[in-house]
Amino acid sequence: MYENMMKIEFLSKSQNESFARVAVAAFVSQLDPTVEEITDVKTAISEAVTNSIIHGYDNKEDEIVTIEGFIDKNELTVIVKDNGKGIDNVKLAMQPLYTSRPDLERSGMGFTVMETFMDSLQVQSEKYKGTKIIMKKVFKSIS
Template sequence: MDNEMTLSFLAVSENEALARMAMTSFMTVLDPTIEELSEVKTVISEAVTNAIIHGYEENRTGIVTVYATRVDREVTVTISDQGCGIEDVQQAMEPLYTTKQQMDRSGMGFTIMESFTDQLSVKSERGKGTTVTFKKQFQPVGSPFAAR
């Protein structure tokens, strides 16, 4: 492992920006493209927002934890909460599925996360919380696929 970090914070919406900024700083050494940075920040935003809105149902006393590791040019990130959990993970990962229609939630969070990562897993247990883990491989500096 080249590096790791852990960040825990209250389940307060304003802390979603804190999580994005911490991950941006953590990835800087990889010299990511703007697109790579944007994709990871979006996934972090979706997962943290899900923990706050769905996991803790905006109860500001819960804790969200972001744990990240970096090995070579691959970053693995785990976002976890100890909230209410997801009853049916398969169903929750279906595009357009939402339990918060009244909040104008689009139900695209997991779909977006899957499209911006190389690997995504979601584990959840009712009454115990949810853990979202994703991996992202960064293009080598100077790669013809790394538009800079």
């Protein structure tokens, strides 16, 4: 069970990535995070949403990205979901520097960044049905 939760949906427009970051940061503020903790969460959210828009939806701006957030004591769970094209090989996609879009000037570090800034990362994906990224972070600054 959880003590608090939130859910937001927005169009897959690149400008909504900053909205997602700020919304999750506002939600997590109840845990009294440090600046470093909030920056970590915002960075991970940015990467997850960007992956949904660029890779899941091929930059189509009329699709939906969903973010759910759950707080239980001092732990945040964030789920970023899309109903895009899915990932063929999740294990391969999670390797540093791997990119499914070499035509773009991207570093292929999205999942690595998420893993670095969050305490756990799980990726569930089904071809032509979408991807769900589940990230968790424990906050040490809880009062």
